Amino acid sequence: MHSPTKEKRNSGDIAAAMERWTGDLHVPLTRGGPLFRVAASLLLTPSKTLAVPRANAILFTGDRARGTGDPAVERLSDAAYLAGLLAGKLAGEANAWVVDAACFAGPFAVYRELVPSVDTVGDPERYDPSGLPAAAGVANILTQCIREIQNMVTSGSLKDSKSNQEPTSSILSHSPPRTIILGFSKGGVVVNQLVTEPYWFSISRKSSVDVLQRSTALLTRNLLVPATASDVLSSICEFHYVDVGLNCTGAYITDHDVIKGVANYVCHASNNLFFALHGTPRQWSDPNRPWIWAEKDRMLELLHDEAKRCEGRLLLAEKMYFDGRPHSLLMHFEILEAMDIC
DSSP: OOOOOOOOOOOOHHHHEEEEEEHHHHESSSTTEEEEEEEEHHHEOOOSSSSOOOOEEEEEESSSSOOOOHHHHHTTHHHHHHHHHHOOOOHTSEEEEEOOOSSEEEEEEEOTTOOOTTTTTTTTTTOTTTHHHHHHHHHHHHHHHHHHHHHHHHOOOOOOOEEESSSOOOOOSSOOOOEEEEEEEEHHHOOOOOOTTTHHHHOOHHHHHHHHHHHHHHTTTTTTOOOOOHHHHHHHEEEEEEEESSSOOSOOOHHHHHHHHHHHHHHHSOOOOOEEEOOHHHTOTTTTTTHHHHHHHHHHHHHHHHHTTTTTTTEEEEEETTTTTTHHHHHHHHHHHHHHOO
């Protein structure tokens, strides 16, 4: 429907040759709070320290689908597998993070720590930007993960690294890493919360530069991820909705004021912002949940209208996968392997 002119990523031979640390971490947002399981695939320098990537790609997963008896669904439900899959899709130049909800109500993911307005089964009653909970939470999660991994580096316990080939020189970035946000299924509520948070409404060209300078200074102290809520929001360059859907409304943003705020941000910031909506018949052709495709179409319409005043810097894409096949749980998970995010 809408074809982006997003700049193609170039991996380069150096990125392909880097070693990676892969592993699972369990971190809380607050002391004594529930633990987020975070699977990561991170670039290492030849000296086995963490390399500064060009981007951090963060995928938020959805509800549990255990005990299906389908090995493909079981595999694609595993955060560790998804971290490697996501890293491969980004051609080696990015760190990949896969975040499971800290709490579940039976099979239902409940992202209450990042989206405080969700109900007991994790469905959003609204998206309340007060306090920037998602941006602050993302910064906290990533910072704690980096701290734990760096402790492993210091103690020499990075035994889970995997090498593609003989490592070469580091690909340390000369600018702060960008952030790519992906939400799969129920994980789309975190994407919506990040889109809604009011930083988009208030950022100016000057504050954007100030944030960039502050982030660059933080990098000199080996901070490889955005460390504050404003750093998270200012570093986001892409939002990917990956077969999102809910048993209620709220899977996509349909509030014109929010989308207008996004466009205002893009008009004053120095970087492009890319929205990609990836879907399958499982969600976009479900006769029992017609609001999903209605919301998707409305969000695309609003983005398209607002993009007209952004001089080509608000970019959109709509991508349908497995079109013509009967909708199934398997295709819902197979999109994670099939999705094109380059």
